[in-house]
Amino acid sequence: MKRTLLILLVICSAFIGSIVGAMMTIRYLGDQPSYTSIEQRQNLKAVNYLTDSSTRFSGAVNFEHAAKSVTPAVVHIRTVFGLGSFSLNALDSYMNPHAQSSGSGVIISDDGYIVTNHHVIEDATSIEVVMNNNQRYFAKLIGKDPSTDLALLKIKARNLPFVKYGNSDTLTLGEWVLAIGNPFDLNSTVTAGIISARARNIGILRDKNNLQIESFIQTDAAVNPGNSGGALVNLKGELIGINSAIATSTGAYAGYSFAIPVSLVKKIMDDLLEYGEVQRGLLGIQINDVDAQLADEEKLDVVQGVFVRAVNKGSAAEVSGIAAGDVITAINGHAVSGVSEMQEWVARNRPGQAIEVTYRRSNTDHHVQAVLKKYDGTVQMKKPEVDYLLEGARFEDISYSRLTQLNLDGGVLLKNVDEGKWKKAGAKENFIITHIDKAPIDNVADLNRILELKKGGVLIEGLHENGEKGVFAIEW
Incomplete structure (x- = not known):
């Protein structure tokens, strides 16, 4: 009898241990994408869309379904700009406030990936995402492409509403569309219009290698400052473009707006997700x-x-x-x-x-x-290598078991500090970095990607070796 009880106890302990281990693994790996295509992720998740494959409706035109399904997935993006030294003194921030700007973004996956315009987040030191329900997150920049005016952001969240990709190749002139964004800080504004033209080049993008791509969808849906990065959708609520520009002599809407077609958005987002930068194939x-x-x-x-x-x-x-x-x-x-x-x-x-x-x-x-070849004439695509030694400091990833003990979702261990920027900033060995400019850090690869896009003063937050919270600023 005792032997039987002992065996049952061992079996139960093993079962519980496996469950706990699985939960710890999921918690640690949950924010690391196991996919390289946003569309692949979308197709795995159920979304409430019309089953009718047609974008044309008999009888009266109805905008309600598209507006209702898409609005929760269009976010307000607020950015802070400020180069130079970063001060932890609140009085300095009050006396010398940083410049601020805002725009829109579109959630394109349930686990927090957001597409927006490059010009919305360009040179931003801090990116805040405000949801339709006023929930707030600090976002990290995964990658950007000035040549198409697109950028990919990531927030740490789960089970989010998202807008499914549509097909911009099948758009016809005169087709009804909706533009959804946050013009003039007016959250979740919906306007309607029609497709006026396709493949428009209006000469607003610039690239150092003259590789800019302008093939805009032109509509007469009202778009104003703050709409940039917002959604252009068909009547099924599918994403067909990212609103980017307006034709105006006053700075406000004057009849025509322009959106980047989703056919191009899909490819750019997958490149940024997998490589952190766009992989351009050229004819030369x-x-x-x-x-x-x-x-x-x-x-x-x-x-x-x-x-x-x-x-x-x-x-x-x-x-x-x-x-x-x-x-x-x-x-x-x-x-x-x-x-x-x-x-x-x-x-x-x-x-x-x-x-x-x-x-x-x-x-x-x-x-x-x-x-097709790259700009340098090669065809090989390389993922960025992870550098564990940055500006005189050596970093290490933290095991998921250790993160669980510390009740952290992610972080990076500052293992050694030698001469360099980190030592000059007062960083201590064994400090665990959890956030950079309020955006969460998951691992050393994440640290590399975020710091590569930073310049000027950077705010570092985390835990000291004794478990106390710590914060310091570093010039990058």
Whole structure:
């Protein structure tokens, strides 16, 4: 009898231990994405969407479903800007307040990933996310891409409402859409309009390598300052674009607004999620829009398409046989009428991927496969290496069992401090960093990513070796 009880006790203890261990593992790994595609994550989660695959409705147009389903997943983003020294003295902050700005963002996964515009968070030292229900989080910047004006943020939260990706390729002129954002700090504002045009280039983005992509969806939905980063959705409540700009001479809405198509957003978000930076595949050509004047000058037999001015040596285009004077008319079977359209279709692909290019030469169509390359001519994509030695200090990840003992969701151990910025800031060995500029830190890889995007004064929070809370500022 005693032997039986002992065996039962051992079995129960093992079962309980396995459950506790699993819970501890989930707690530690829960904020580390096991996926590299936001769309893949969305498809695993049930969302309340209309089952009808059509975006057109018989009878009266109804905006209620889309507005009701999307509004909880559109957030207000508040940013603080301030370079130079960081002071822990409240009086200094009062006498020299940092500049503030605001915009919008869209939750695209249940575990806290948010898409917004790069210009909304550019140079921000602190990013605060305010939910539709007034809940607040400090966000960390996962990655940014100025060439498309997009950025990916992450907040530490679970079971969030999110907006499912739609298909911007099937949009038609005159189709109804809704713009949802926070103009003039007016939270959760919904406006309606129609698709006015596609693949618009309005010349607002700049890139040091001239790789900016402007292929905007143009609508007449009212969009104002503060709407940037907000959602453009169809009547099913699916995300078809990220509102980014307005055409105006006054700074306020004047009839037209512009959104980045979700077809491009999806690819950029997956790049930032997996690599922390965009992986651009390039043909390596210098191009112009074809119009009637250019067609006359170059004696072309088409008045639409993309004229190849020059081909870079060793580029994907040169290898595939494309030459100066050719006119590109389609990418992967999709007709392109100008530079904006072509750049968008090419930008959806990563280095090393092959695309079919259709071009005209001597009044004849040609089809070639071109393997895209990076700006430096290579095709290899590398994930950033984790550096455990930063500015004179060595860092270590903390085991999930230790985090559980400390009742922490994440953190990084400052193992050794030698000469450098950390020692100058007064950092002590065995200090556990839990937050940087109020945003939670999970591990050393997280620390690398966040500090790479910081400059100026940075606020560090965490625990001392004796368990007491600590805070200090470091110049980065």
